[in-house]
Amino acid sequence: MFIQAKSYILTYFRDKSAMFFSLLFPALLCFVLGTMLQSLDNPDAPLGEIRIAAAAEGGGDAFRTGTASFLDALRDSTDVTIVGSAADADVDSVKAAVDAGEADAGLVFSEGKISVYEGADIVKSGAVRFMAQSFSRQYDAIAVAVANDPQRMEEILAVADQSHDGLTEKQVSGVNRSMMDFYAVAMIVMIAFMGNGIGGASTFFSMRRDGSLRRITASPKSRVQIFFGYMLGGLVQSAAQAAVVMLCAYFLYGASYADRWQDNVLLFCFFLLLGAAVSGMCNLFGLFVRFNPYTPLMAIFWAMLYMSGTFNKDIAIPGIKLPPAAAQEAAFDLTVFGRDEKTLAAMAVCAAIIAASGILGSLLLKRKAVVL
């Protein structure tokens, strides 16, 4: 198994075009994008304007005052627009505004509680949820303080009034994001599909063409070992690809990905599995078909990445989440919001795909005709 992996890796590192497209090109892209973005110097730009529909009803005096001052602070923030008037709105109108896409997210303050209605743009809704959460925590603390000493309410409000501009997205998410954070992740997902996909698909095709597959299948290696060996090679390839982009973006432009290092390790593992899963599926495809899979796969991948908003996030097929979009979402969920559920779920899907491709591939190799 390690011999197959080694041959795959050796071949891969010798193949100049493979190296160019999966390592050098992304590194260059990283460099060019990074330099371009640095001169823009606008770290929050990817989020853009966030439109929030808000409604405030019920709750005690302190809650209402707090709510009003929170909304004021949001209104003053350059990146946030409050759609309509919070006083006139209710739960239903907020939901309707979010559903209709007039607002990116909805906030409803009622009975001392904050409800967040998330819209289609997960990054923006996530940011809003974070704002609401941090407000809610602050409010809880204030509530305790005020309950003990009602006089302090005035003081607190006075302080809050002075520090309006303290509420920006930087503080909300806790990390200073740069566009590189977003591009690096999108780029790794892209390379996982392109690099591992093309590499994986051409593995068996080119080995059948150059006859090395004959030698390998004539040897006393089991078909399971052979197939998994090449998938292992794909795993190493995806490690190299992800590492190059992650490190490049980190050292040159200070991209920081997730807040916690544990999450970054998880992110890296996710990229590994993603690449290996794509490799596995494409290995299978390349073994199955008799034509050169390069061109059709290239077309499929570009289309899929394009429709997933990898190149321009405004383009997507509504209602359909393509694999690259799901992968990016899982990665962003981890890096931007520090949530790992989607990432873990995506990793589980990848692991299942790897296992399924391995089993199917080994079975397919049993049909001897595929070798010749």
Place this chain on the structure above:
Amino acid sequence: MDYVNVNRLTKKYGDFTAVDNLSFTVKKGEIFGFLGPNGAGKTTTLNVLSTLSDFDRGEVEIAGFSLPKQEFSVKRILGLVPQEIALYTDLTARENVTLFASLYGLSGAALKSAVDEALAFVGLADEAKKRAKKMSGGQQRRLNIACGIAHGPELIIMDEPTVGVDARSRDLIMGSIRTLNERGATIIYTSHYMPEVQELADRIAIIDHGRLAAIGTEEELLSHVTDRKTLRVGVDGKGDAALIETLSRLPGVKHASLADAELRVDVDLTLPSISPIIGTLMERGLAVKSLAEEAPTLETTFLALTGNELTKEGA
């Protein structure tokens, strides 16, 4: 007991029968040559023997292991030199041999010395660091062999190991086949090049259209053809296809061919006179400069058995 035992082997591709009821045996320590025109089914048969291909009917037994049931036992003793050069073109000669040899469980110092030996064996010791794609055709052929034999197989299957190489590489390859055999390997190989088979093979099988036409030592094969002899006529002037056509239709003539200034005509032993042949040549204004008679060769035998000329090297 026979080392390789093929009994009524049949292999079909859809409706097309590529190997048809083929039976033969190979003895341990033998060099066994497979002769046949293009598409005769040589590669198909070797694919079955090397566990690469399924078959539809028949029994195949190698070293007491039967295929396909005990194929892993067979794979362990097998070395394969495929007809198409099978190399990782981006890797060096040494890396290629190392990768393929390690598939057979060699590692460490044993692997290294096996690789060195295999490279030296095919005369590529000095090219070890060269990438396969940068090598000449003959060097690639030799590397193709090194990759198949480095692990020291007991049975070596070579499919046209000398196709498309120059005389020097051919001599080197033939020498190495002989050496491998002297060291104890049993070798089954195919070739289009008659003198090579004649020189190397202990026994020869001639197959045509997937069927066995004849099998045996060179002498045994020659004795199959007792009804004809070959006339070698040295001519001065140009002959053409029409001439060959006319000659072939003369009574008692089995086959005619023209190469350089020599005309070869296979005729019945019972042919009473060669006057019609000479007459035809003179009618065309060709001067007959010499005339010799030859006993049947492997080439004539092949022709007699298959009705086909054996495709020449590189064709």
